[in-house]
Amino acid sequence: MAKELTKTQRRILDYLVERKxxxxxxxxxxxxxxxxxxxNRATVQQHLQAxxxxxxxxxxxxxxxxxxxxxxxxxxxxxxxxxxVAAGNPLTIYPGAIDSIELPTVARMPKDSFLLRxxxxxxxxxxxxxxxxVIVNPNIEPxxxxxxxxxxxxxxxxxxxxxxxxxxxxxxxxKQYEPIIVNPNSDRFKLVGVxxxxxxxxxx
Amino acid sequence: MAKELTKTQRRILDYLVERKxxxxxxxxxxxxxxxxxxxNRATVQQHLQAxxxxxxxxxxxxxxxxxxxxxxxxxxxxxxxxxxVAAGNPLTIYPGAIDSIELPTVARMPKDSFLLRxxxxxxxxxxxxxxxxVIVNPNIEPxxxxxxxxxxxxxxxxxxxxxxxxxxxxxxxxKQYEPIIVNPNSDRFKLVGVxxxxxxxxxx
DNA sequence: TAATTTGCCATACAAATGTATGGTATAACT
DNA sequence: AGTTATACCATACATTTGTATGGCAAATTA
Numbered sequence: 001m002a003k004e005l006t007k008t009q010r011r012i013l014d015y016l017v018e019r020k021x022x023x024x025x026x027x028x029x030x031x032x033x034x035x036x037x038x039x040n041r042a043t044v045q046q047h048l049q050a051x052x053x054x055x056x057x058x059x060x061x062x063x064x065x066x067x068x069x070x071x072x073x074x075x076x077x078x079x080x081x082x083x084x085v086a087a088g089n090p091l092t093i094y095p096g097a098i099d100s101i102e103l104p105t106v107a108r109m110p111k112d113s114f115l116l117r118x119x120x121x122x123x124x125x126x127x128x129x130x131x132x133x134v135i136v137n138p139n140i141e142p143x144x145x146x147x148x149x150x151x152x153x154x155x156x157x158x159x160x161x162x163x164x165x166x167x168x169x170x171x172x173x174x175k176q177y178e179p180i181i182v183n184p185n186s187d188r189f190k191l192v193g194v195x196x197x198x199x200x201x202x203x204x
Numbered sequence: 205m206a207k208e209l210t211k212t213q214r215r216i217l218d219y220l221v222e223r224k225x226x227x228x229x230x231x232x233x234x235x236x237x238x239x240x241x242x243x244n245r246a247t248v249q250q251h252l253q254a255x256x257x258x259x260x261x262x263x264x265x266x267x268x269x270x271x272x273x274x275x276x277x278x279x280x281x282x283x284x285x286x287x288x289v290a291a292g293n294p295l296t297i298y299p300g301a302i303d304s305i306e307l308p309t310v311a312r313m314p315k316d317s318f319l320l321r322x323x324x325x326x327x328x329x330x331x332x333x334x335x336x337x338v339i340v341n342p343n344i345e346p347x348x349x350x351x352x353x354x355x356x357x358x359x360x361x362x363x364x365x366x367x368x369x370x371x372x373x374x375x376x377x378x379k380q381y382e383p384i385i386v387n388p389n390s391d392r393f394k395l396v397g398v399x400x401x402x403x404x405x406x407x408x
Numbered sequence: 409t410a411a412t413t414t415g416c417c418a419t420a421c422a423a424a425t426g427t428a429t430g431g432t433a434t435a436a437c438t
Numbered sequence: 439a440g441t442t443a444t445a446c447c448a449t450a451c452a453t454t455t456g457t458a459t460g461g462c463a464a465a466t467t468a
Binding site for chain 4 (some may be wrong): 210213242243246247251254259266268296
Binding site for chain 3 (some may be wrong): 232233234245246249263265267268269270284
């Protein structure tokens with residue numbers, strides 16, 4: 001089902017994913033050609049046909065920018081890098097690091113927020129369950145007691161945030177778990193954002 | 205800042221929001237013209253210029269589908285909450301809204317659905333908690349396994365729905381609880397609708 | 409060796425697209 | 439009365455866009 005991609009096809013797919021992750025319009029063939037330095041749209045055309053044939057994208061014929069990604073869950077697999085947050089870029093958490101959170105590149109979010117799909121049951125103690133969508137805003141300063149998403153030792157965690165004088169404490173909803181105490185400057189710890197909401201679809 | 209919109213401008217803006225909410229591509233001028241029955245793209249062109257002038261959209265010149273909504277914060281669409289679901293109490297759906305909440309547009313809310321706020325912990329076994337907003341669609345036929353909101357003996361319950369030959373079974377998520385078996389024609393039981401999603405705000 | 413796949417180019421074309429310009433009609437305000 | 443804003447239409451035009459077709463070189467596979 002998931003047929004192999006060539007290097008070029010992979011690069012183009014990555015570009016499509018990036019556009020979607022950055023909440024931009026899907027590119028036109030010309031956009032893609034320009035981005036990769038192709039002199040020609042026909043080249044792109046052929047790569048897109050290959051991607052469509054291998055079922056990584058859907059093309060709506062004749063429709064400008066009619067490229068749809070079919071591979072929500074394949075999004076993360078080949079994205080390199082552990083927990084790197086570049087400005088303007090989506091957070092990418094390599095799924096091999098931990099099976100807790102994936103970054104779906106769901107479009108149409110408020111500009112400064114993004115979504116994480118919760119995978120696994122590690123967040124049950126925060127009343128957040130497998131498959132839930134958490135809405136994360138990376139641009140607001142967390143206040144004590146708010147739920148934050150963060151990367152701790154390359155694992156994504158969603159916990160309640162408390163700042164003390166010299167440390168940051170991450171509490172579980174569930175009192176059984178001991179709070180995690182980290183140095184805010186530590187390499188172990190990286191704050192991703194404040195969880196402003198969760199959404200769960202109940203049908204399909 | 206937020207200048208007044210005319211009726212037509214409002215209708216067009218609503219259409220743009222709808223497209224965005226439904227996660228579709230921004231429309232072309234021709235799309236919009238078609239949708240509203242205009243014979244002409246120039247008409248749309250002028251309405252868009254008006255919307256841009258009043259700062260409701262940003263247009264990227266010459267760019268196909270280059271319509272951006274500037275009202276990202278209105279992106280959370282305000283929907284009325286029509287009632288509360290609480291154990292032991294009859295479900296009351298007030299004629300007027302008791303409250304309203306801003307739903308993220310990721311939370312797909314079909315037009316005919318309504319919102320209920322969950323009160324109390326009676327629905328914990330369905331992973332739904334005090335304060336959560338459930339999105340209920342009264343106009344779809346529940347399929348087996350879907351979560352439904354219903355009124356049973358004047359108490360509102362949210363449970364998994366199963367229809368057998370002669371009865372309706374309401375299962376808890378939690379296997380500890382015995383299924384409730386009711387006669388579909390019984391006065392005890394009234395189906396309210398299918399829970400299509402839940403939303404929980406985590407801040408404020 | 410022959411056949412196929414991959415990656416790119418060039419050219420061509422119909423349709424779509426954004427935009428400019430000018431026109432008509434109605435209503436509201438000055 | 440004149441002006442302005444609104445709402446539509448028609449026409450025109452340069453680009454953009456998706457697509458089809460054919461060609462070529464290199465790598466891979468049969």
